[in-house]
Amino acid sequence: MKTAIIGCGAIANTHIDVIKHLGLNLVAICDLSEDKASALLGKHGVTATIYTDYEKMLDEAKPDVVHICTPHWEHAKMSIAALERNINVLCEKPVCISPEQYAAIKAAEKHSAAVMGVCFQNRYLETNEKLRALAAEEGAKGIFAAVPWSRDENYYLSTDWRGRKATEGGGVMMNQAIHTLDLALWMLGNPVAVTGTVTNNHLVGTIDEEDTAELYIEFESGAKANFYATTAAVSDTPVIISLTTKSDRYTAFGNKVFDRAGDTVVVNEKTDIIAKDYWGNGHLHLVRDFYDCLKSGRKFPIGVSEAYRAVSVILALYRSCGKRVELDLSKL
Ligand SMILES: NC(=O)c1ccc[n+]([C@@H]2O[C@H](COP(=O)([O-])OP(=O)(O)OC[C@H]3O[C@@H](n4cnc5c(N)ncnc54)[C@H](O)[C@@H]3O)[C@@H](O)[C@H]2O)c1
Structure with a gap:
């Protein structure tokens, strides 16, 4: 499966760490700043085609899954652009910020063969x-x-x-x-x-x-x-x-x-990845589950x-x- 990322800021680091850890095939990344995208790839020692226009990336790189790691107000339009191209979406929280955006995503989802999930990793x-x-x-x-x-x-x-x-x-x-x-x-x-x-x-x-x-x-x-x-x-x-x-x-x-x-009832033992403490280290488990759902046809819970x-x-x-x-x- 081919994977791409839109948004190369803070949280994209965690997504790349997870993508590497799971051995996923990162083919393309996109940011408004080419330098930022390039620096992110360099920092993590990975290669992928860099884009500054997310729609061009979706059309040319044709990923199976796109991770949306951009500011909140852009989640809806980017998710819709991917769903319209039947590209699966894993979007950072919040899924969107208004009822109108929610209705537009639901409408796009209804006509799409793709699946959308949201990162509530905790x-x-x-x-x-x-x-x-x-x-x-x-x-x-x-x-x-x-x-x-x-x-x-x-x-x-x-x-x-x-x-x-x-x-x-x-x-x-x-x-x-x-x-x-x-x-x-x-x-x-x-x-x-x-x-x-x-x-x-x-x-x-x-x-x-x-x-x-x-x-x-x-x-x-x-x-x-x-x-x-x-x-x-x-x-x-x-x-x-x-x-x-x-x-x-x-x-x-x-x-x-x-x-x-x-008395202690349970301790988090899932320590193998990879984020700031206060974000919660659940991204690895969530992303793995999302891709497992895509492969098996099981419904992703979020x-x-x-x-x-x-x-x-x-x-x-x-x-x-x-x-x-x-x-x-x-x-x-
Ligand atoms: N799940 C978590 O625990 C967690 C933690 C941190 C951030 N987040 C979420 O991740 C998202 C991004 O947060 P961040 O802190 O990484 O932000 P950031 O500002 O560090 O990074 C956002 C990046 O998106 C890029 N961008 C903006 N518009 C774009 C466009 N049209 N096309 C391409 N790139 C574009 C910016 O240039 C920037 O590099 C937010 O939704 C945030 O809530 C989630």
Whole structure:
């Protein structure tokens, strides 16, 4: 199978590491900056044809799979361009940033022979798999989650798309905490209402979106989730996910899950790749699963609609302003 990448920035490094690790056939990469694309190949000691126009790359290189590693606002148009050419898509999160983009991807997907998946790699970590299993086995009452991370002015000013609602789609929730929100939805099921607030606590004048968010999510099952996320923390503190079931309480922190007594329930052992700690080292397992699904015809678990659930909750949060917003995700 021939593989290509669009976007040669930070996360593309992880995708190339994984592509090398899995022995996939990287035939082409694309970035607006030829120098950046060339530097990425050089850094990883691989060769591929370099393009600066992604549609030209799709037409000429004809990959079987394209990895989309570009800014949020471009995910939809690039995914659609690939789907229209029957090229399978593995897109970085978020799948898109508006209902209109979502509808356009779904329409393209409907007429395509190709498959699209989205990178929520933390679903593949043992700690999160264990929490989800415990939620199902013991009956989940709810989750408290916190994403206390640190992003300064330089982080936002280092690209032309972060920190801007038009291109990022939102702040800490749409970019960083979307992973943890996705996990909470994956563990607790169908959300029916969201109440919350967003604020810009430390980067007024630098970003036009939230650096901090708190939300309360009600689920069809009766479970609840409380969520706090910020990029105004003093350091990148590990994500906390605390699951209360009918029998116990389990807290994932860093690489481990602890029960109420403080005993370790599970440790992440999947250490063979390859990302910044706080991203979670699940890309290898997710990408492997995506390609296995393509080969076997099995359905990849994180498709467009599944990935859009977290975006829907975030967009509802942005509308909330402290008021309860009802959700109906049954028709996604
Ligand atoms: N899954 C994760 O844990 C994780 C971690 C980091 C980033 N990401 C996601 O990866 C994506 C990229 O993030 P990043 O931090 O690598 O961004 P980045 O700014 O470092 O890289 C983006 C690259 O895309 C290129 N680009 C932009 N428009 C293009 C176009 N039209 N054609 C070709 N190339 C184009 C830019 O030149 C840049 O090199 C985002 O969606 C982000 O949310 C995911």
